[in-house]
Amino acid sequence: MMILIRNARTSDLDTVCSLENEWMQSPWSRTGFENELSNSFSRFVVAETEEGIAGYAVAWEVCDEIQLNRIVVRGDRRRRGLGRALLDYIILELSPPGDRRVLLEVRARNEAARSFYRTAGFVETGLRKQYYEDDDAVLMERTIR
Numbered sequence: 837m838m839i840l841i842r843n844a845r846t847s848d849l850d851t852v853c854s855l856e857n858e859w860m861q862s863p864w865s866r867t868g869f870e871n872e873l874s875n876s877f878s879r880f881v882v883a884e885t886e887e888g889i890a891g892y893a894v895a896w897e898v899c900d901e902i903q904l905n906r907i908v909v910r911g912d913r914r915r916r917g918l919g920r921a922l923l924d925y926i927i928l929e930l931s932p933p934g935d936r937r938v939l940l941e942v943r944a945r946n947e948a949a950r951s952f953y954r955t956a957g958f959v960e961t962g963l964r965k966q967y968y969e970d971d972d973a974v975l976m977e978r979t980i981r
């Protein structure tokens with residue numbers, strides 16, 4: 837399988853928004869993604885295969901830290917390394933030399949994502965009770981050297 841990770845563009849937004857609506861419980865709007873294309877602190881990338889866009893990731897660079905906001909892979913393309921490829925790429929792109937903390941919040945009940953992040957070297961550092969209307973948030977972080 838060919839995988840190309842590249843910066844997102846406006847023509848990707850239809851696919852990105854449909855994946856977002858299908859897989860995220862509190863989906864971002866199209867306007868939200870449009871803003872991600874232009875924010876200077878934001879990195880918004882997609883994973884493209886022969887069959888089109890199979891996933892995307894969004895991260896922000898905030899005060900020396902990387903805040904990971906989204907990694908989503910199409911349901912029928914999971915467990916093939918695409919999520920990891922998106923994660924590695926976005927971290928590499930945002931990391932200047934030196935230590936960097938990468939932070940994220942994940943729904944406590946999202947076991948797949950928690951395992952995915954643990955496998956990628958993240959550790960769970962805290963819990964925010966009822967952070968989401970219907971779930972707690974687990975805080976995870978990883979230091980990049």
Ligand SMILES: CC(C)(COP(=O)(O)OP(=O)(O)OC[C@H]1O[C@@H](n2cnc3c(N)ncnc32)[C@H](O)[C@@H]1OP(=O)(O)O)[C@@H](O)C(=O)NCCC(=O)NCCS
Pocket residue numbers: 859860905906907908909910913914915916917918919920921942946947948949951952953955
């Ligand atoms: C989390 C997500 C992005 C992972 O994408 P993916 O492309 O399947 O991940 P990878 O194939 O790169 O997985 C890498 C490793 O993570 C772990 N992992 C991934 N999915 C897992 C699962 N469902 N259960 C347990 N471990 C899992 C495994 O160790 C896996 O390696 P392996 O397949 O060799 O065992 C994907 O499940 C997804 O899009 N979920 C819905 C959206 C979401 O919740 N995103 C996170 C919050 S924004």
